[in-house]
Amino acid sequence: MTTLSADREIEHLMTLHPKGFDLSLDRVTRLLQRLGNPQDRLPPVIHIAGTNGKGSCAAFSRALLEAAGHLVHVHTSPHLVNWHERYRLAAEGGGKLVEDDVFAEAIARVAEVNGGQKITVFEILTAVTFILFSEHPAEAAIIEVGLGGRFDATNVIRRPAVSVIMPISMDHEAYLGDRVELIAAEKAGIMKRGCPVVIGAQESDTALQVLIETAERLDCPTVVYGQDFLAFEENGRMVYQDEDGLMDLPSPRLPGRHQYANAAAAIAAVKAAGFEISHRATEKAMTHVAWPARMQKLTQGKLVDLAPKGAEIWLDGGHNPGAGIVVAEALAEQEEKNPRPLVLISGMINTKDQTGYFGAFKGLARHVYTVPVTNSEAGVPNDELALRAEEAGLSAEPVSSVASALMLLRDSWDGPAPRILIGGSLYFAGAVLAENGTPPT
Structure with missing residues (x-):
């Protein structure tokens, strides 16, 4: 278009x-x-x-x-x-x-x-x-x-x-x-x-x-x-x-x-x-029914190609503690059906309760990569967001981009193919869909 x-x-x-x-x-x-x-x-x-x-x-x-x-x-x-x-x-x-x-x-x-x-x-x-x-x-x-x-x-x-x-x-x-x-x-x-x-x-x-x-x-x-x-x-x-x-x-x-x-x-x-x-x-x-970036499974695209082989990738724009809870519950259901280690790749904006969002994933997510939200002036710096994830009890590290996170995972991953949740902001989710080459139609 x-x-x-x-x-x-x-x-x-x-x-x-x-x-x-x-x-x-x-x-x-x-x-x-x-x-x-x-x-x-x-x-x-x-x-x-x-x-x-x-x-x-x-x-x-x-x-x-x-x-x-x-x-x-x-x-x-x-x-x-x-x-x-x-x-x-x-x-x-x-x-x-x-x-x-x-x-x-x-x-x-x-x-x-x-x-x-x-x-x-x-x-x-x-x-x-x-x-x-x-x-x-x-x-x-x-x-x-x-x-x-x-x-x-x-x-x-x-x-x-x-x-x-x-x-x-x-x-x-x-x-x-x-x-x-x-x-x-x-x-x-x-x-x-x-x-x-x-x-x-x-x-x-x-x-x-x-x-x-x-x-x-x-x-x-x-x-x-x-x-x-x-x-x-x-x-x-x-x-x-x-x-x-x-x-x-x-x-x-x-x-x-x-x-x-x-x-x-x-x-x-x-x-x-x-x-x-x-x-x-x-x-x-x-x-x-279809609703992009709300627990949307990504199966193809430029970013998907960078992930570890066999990885399951979900995209969700939920951005507050309430959304974190329902997304974590949805991923827990997936875990019951098909156990996989869960990794988060997260970007958020500064008007949201970041620690509250991450708290929903305590005990569920193995690690969090935090990335900057570059398409919003309100984006939280990735190093600051990593601190918010750690405050919620999660293991976290800042990286420069979703692509970097996926390549880091691909090059270092050892074990069953992971389940990856990319999310934390609708701005962030939109940028991911654009970079992946799969915008809503």
Whole structure:
């Protein structure tokens, strides 16, 4: 895909507007009014917030709707390699990433209407989402929140078909608050009076209570994981249960036990949004779902070729303690099925709890290679990240790059072929996919 036109538009915007977030809706609302309020002309919207699992829920929701023959738009963030990944437009046979000329024209149009007014690039790109999704036909739109919920630029949708709150844990404390109940209150801000709400699996009873109380106050028809619906593993398959009964389904294509709960939230969300999905379509969705850099197995590419022969390589962009726990659990499951020594190759940014992330792998990972995240100004220096891993009780050493780590492993490894997890940041995961020559499509 040629990305130069849209990239040039975005690079120009970056020079004009501040980085970061504007935690109010005033500027984006004003811009959308000048554009004719395209957010009010969308197909039924599945609006997804949460700390972890938002992207997986979006991927499962898309797979479910497309398996049932529906045309679906999808907006997710951040992207991994190309900005275009944030915008998947509905198409027969499955949505396609937005074409460069269409994307570039929409950015230029929104920027022109903004007229140089103070705004963030994310707000402009959110307005681009609504322009694209309102001007191309579809039967549903899946929109992932960027940060928080209440003041996220996507939260101008007045009547979502369903608001979904995925698992909440500590993240972005500087913006959202330093207690889980404060973060839950921000995420709950996407709920709209009288509109359906799906609450996914929550680790914190405090967060769950905040979400339920908010939904009750707004008179939202609400279904809660573990109370109104759930999913569990049985005989190597996934069983989904709600008030309509049981569905015996294939295990989700996305690895890890946590994906059962993510898939369940998506099934509940699609149903709450008013779509009927057959058992056959649900089965197809479980086996066709795809979500890059979330426990993605890398089997080919330039970096894969540098690894020890027979190594099993996983890529995951999870970047906080909550994500570390579910990834470690997924790898522990792999260890039970097929024992191998686990080695981490990690890069992280400085807004995350690095020691908390690494703590999830204590007793599981044999060694950690820490590398710099070169595509983010917030990247943690590799020597400092090694200290954070050691604080968590892991053996660690800094190296210059993923390629260096893989070659070091290849040249020094003695024993059964290792299992390698490359991860710690979505920025890092994106750089790995680009270097490996396997960007999302």
